[in-house]
Amino acid sequence: MTPTALHLDAVTVRFAALTAVDRVSMTVRRGERWAVIGPNGAGKTTLFRTISGEVLPSSGRITLLDHDVTRKPAYRRAHRGLGRTYQITNLFSELSVVENVAIAALGRTRSRFRSWWPLRMERDVSRRAREALEQVHLAHRHDTPVAELSHGEQRHLEIAVALAADPAVLLLDEPAAGLSSSERMLMRRLITELPRELTVVLIEHDMNLALELVEHVVCMDNGETIATGSPDEIRANERVQAVYLKSD
Numbered sequence: 298m299t300p301t302a303l304h305l306d307a308v309t310v311r312f313a314a315l316t317a318v319d320r321v322s323m324t325v326r327r328g329e330r331w332a333v334i335g336p337n338g339a340g341k342t343t344l345f346r347t348i349s350g351e352v353l354p355s356s357g358r359i360t361l362l363d364h365d366v367t368r369k370p371a372y373r374r375a376h377r378g379l380g381r382t383y384q385i386t387n388l389f390s391e392l393s394v395v396e397n398v399a400i401a402a403l404g405r406t407r408s409r410f411r412s413w414w415p416l417r418m419e420r421d422v423s424r425r426a427r428e429a430l431e432q433v434h435l436a437h438r439h440d441t442p443v444a445e446l447s448h449g450e451q452r453h454l455e456i457a458v459a460l461a462a463d464p465a466v467l468l469l470d471e472p473a474a475g476l477s478s479s480e481r482m483l484m485r486r487l488i489t490e491l492p493r494e495l496t497v498v499l500i501e502h503d504m505n506l507a508l509e510l511v512e513h514v515v516c517m518d519n520g521e522t523i524a525t526g527s528p529d530e531i532r533a534n535e536r537v538q539a540v541y542l543k544s545d
Contacts, residue, residue: 299327305358306357308359325498384500394446398426452480481506
């Protein structure tokens with residue numbers, strides 16, 4: 298059986314009287330593609346923030362690559378092999394494309410505390426940055442200031458930044474948010490082309506797009522898991538259909 302990359306056991310997150318995530322469980326095996334879907338307010342982003350360590354669960358357990366990270370901060374999880382992107386673009390707009398990626402790559406090297414050194418002196422950093430940009434089809438924009446990129450290119454760059462840290466598990470938070478139809482097609486291609494050994498869990502509000510990209514789906518509503526299954530099973534699930542019709 299393929300080893301487990303990420304396991305959630307009855308994870309619950311409460312904010313005072315509000316239960317944002319209610320006993321969510323899932324087992325993601327290495328190399329799998331999963332989607333977390335659901336209407337606005339379903340608890341998807343809070344779940345991602347809990348997996349990444351930005352929010353600690355009120356109860357339950359999170360295991361990452363066979364390590365219990367339930368109470369570990371975000372940077373510890375990153376060093377264990379967890380990467381993520383954000384729904385809102387989070388880049389250094391005044392720096393170049395390659396500088397943004399190199400900073401992420403530098404964080405996984407032994408020399409990360411010598412960040413005042415010229416980045417060109419770090420061969421491993423340069424290699425990782427170049428490979429990450431090639432993966433997202435931005436190598437030709439190597440020296441371009443981020444502020445000059447289109448919104449779609451910035452979304453691609455965010456994935457390159459995450460890849461440069463060499464994650465084993467990658468969380469993608471609405472990677473197609475705000476993209477035009479043509480840009481969404483490019484994003485779909487990019488995610489499809491990610492290395493198969495990389496475990497990917499994504500949030501996507503567009504159910505049709507999400508189901509094209511993954512083999513396993515969790516649908517949430519009001520903080521709860523209401524369905525788990527293959528894309529075909531989720532499409533045919535009457536409760537899922539009712540939730541999405543209600544949200545329209």
